[in-house]
Amino acid sequence: GAGVSQSPSNKVTEKGKDVELRCDPISGHTALYWYRQSLGQGLEFLIYFQGNSAPDKSGLPSDRFSAERTGGSVSTLTIQRTQQEDSAVYLCASSLIPFTDTQYFGPGTRLTVL
Amino acid sequence: AQTVTQSQPEMSVQEAETVTLSCTYDTSESDYYLFWYKQPPSRQMILVIRQEAYKQQNATENRFSVNFQKAAKSFSLKISDSQLGDAAMYFCAYRSTETSGSRLTFGEGTQLTVNP
Numbered sequence: 001g002a003g004v005s006q007s008p009s010n011k012v013t014e015k016g017k018d019v020e021l022r023c024d025p026i027s028g029h030t031a032l033y034w035y036r037q038s039l040g041q042g043l044e045f046l047i048y049f050q051g052n053s054a055p056d057k058s059g060l061p062s063d064r065f066s067a068e069r070t071g072g073s074v075s076t077l078t079i080q081r082t083q084q085e086d087s088a089v090y091l092c093a094s095s096l097i098p099f100t101d102t103q104y105f106g107p108g109t110r111l112t113v114l
Numbered sequence: 115a116q117t118v119t120q121s122q123p124e125m126s127v128q129e130a131e132t133v134t135l136s137c138t139y140d141t142s143e144s145d146y147y148l149f150w151y152k153q154p155p156s157r158q159m160i161l162v163i164r165q166e167a168y169k170q171q172n173a174t175e176n177r178f179s180v181n182f183q184k185a186a187k188s189f190s191l192k193i194s195d196s197q198l199g200d201a202a203m204y205f206c207a208y209r210s211t212e213t214s215g216s217r218l219t220f221g222e223g224t225q226l227t228v229n230p
Binding site for chain 1: 147149151156157158159160161164205211216217218219220221222223
């Protein structure tokens, strides 16, 4: 079947605006993850969903960041009042089950905050 | 907390030759998974190979193999018969099975160039 998809592919926004990034996991995958890839910080974990709940959101950098998952499928990462330091590639991954299964990644969304 | 270190920011290899990428990690856990992912310019992270820590046998996937040294906490990737399509950023990653069991912890990455 289809892999993990993310939209938009690229997003340019102005400082202070809100943005929403979307992730469609592989069908049937119960676990979903968000990571951020930036020049200064490398690849960082943000949040993990099992079904619609988030057992681990310890990687979210501030309360401006939030995420939800509905129907055990699509997830949206929302960044409020964007700052220039939020500029990064946001990667989504999914796995059939957590803990033991391989994570498969989407192509990412490149966010640029002007 | 676990850490992953890739000490080679850049590597280069001639087409058809063999190259080894290094990775070390730090953990107090006994059971975990290790991965190598490849990220070409398209940004998509592609799984190259996976190793379960409880398995002593080194994982192999076609031209890709690992040298897993659990006591030394070392996990190197060997690419044989390098091809132009192997050029990419390679990330080593660790995943615990005991605590925060689902997140991946990545190294800094190694940029591999394949010269024709």
